[in-house]
Amino acid sequence: MKRAAKTHDLKKVKNPGEKRRMAMKNKWSNFKEYFRRKTEDMWNDRGVIIFFVGFIAVLGAIYFTTHYNPNNDSEICTIESVEIIEHEDPYAISGAFETKECGTITMWHAPDGERIYPYLNSIEAGKKYRAYKSFDTRNDKTGFAVIRFEEIKE
Structure with a gap:
């Protein structure tokens, strides 16, 4: 009887930190196994991933080939009317311009850090302006966005 009691007491006397270290070691190895399985799944799905990345690239x-304007092209337009459009946000003001040659063109930002509202008020109807197209607009002859106007003296 005494002998059985002694072996039972030895189990209680074990190092208390050892159990914690074993649990942490198991958690770390579980994480490594989980990570290994996920990377293996991603590697097996590489064809699908490459297809979607390629599709987004196309x-x-x-x-960009249809909208990007690297040359900063411009058109000469005669302004017929200027409409200042105020949006819900008081700082988001844009301008829409009716022109003879260029159709309807829009402006969202004033050049050189100016405020847009006074800049739009300075553009007069009936005058000719060189309208510089914005970089992200399509390279069309009509219906584009501009970054600035330059008055043409005749």
Whole structure:
């Protein structure tokens, strides 16, 4: 009887930190196994991932080839009317310009850090302006966005 009691007491006397270290070691190895399984799944799905990345790249290339304006092109337009559009946000003001040659063009930002409202008020109807197209607008002859106007003296 005494002998059984002694072995039972030895189990109670074990190092208390050892149990915690074993649990932490198991958690870390579980995490490594989980991470290993996830990377293996991603590696097996690489064809699908490459397809979607390629598809997004093709869509981006199509967008930039049709919308990007690297030369900062300009058109000469005669302004017929200026409309200042105020949006819900009081700082978001834009301008819409009706022109003879260029159709309807829009402006969202004033050049050189000026405020847009006074800049839009300075543009007069009936005068000719060189309208510089914005970088992210399509390179069309009509219906584009501008970054600034330059008055043409005749």
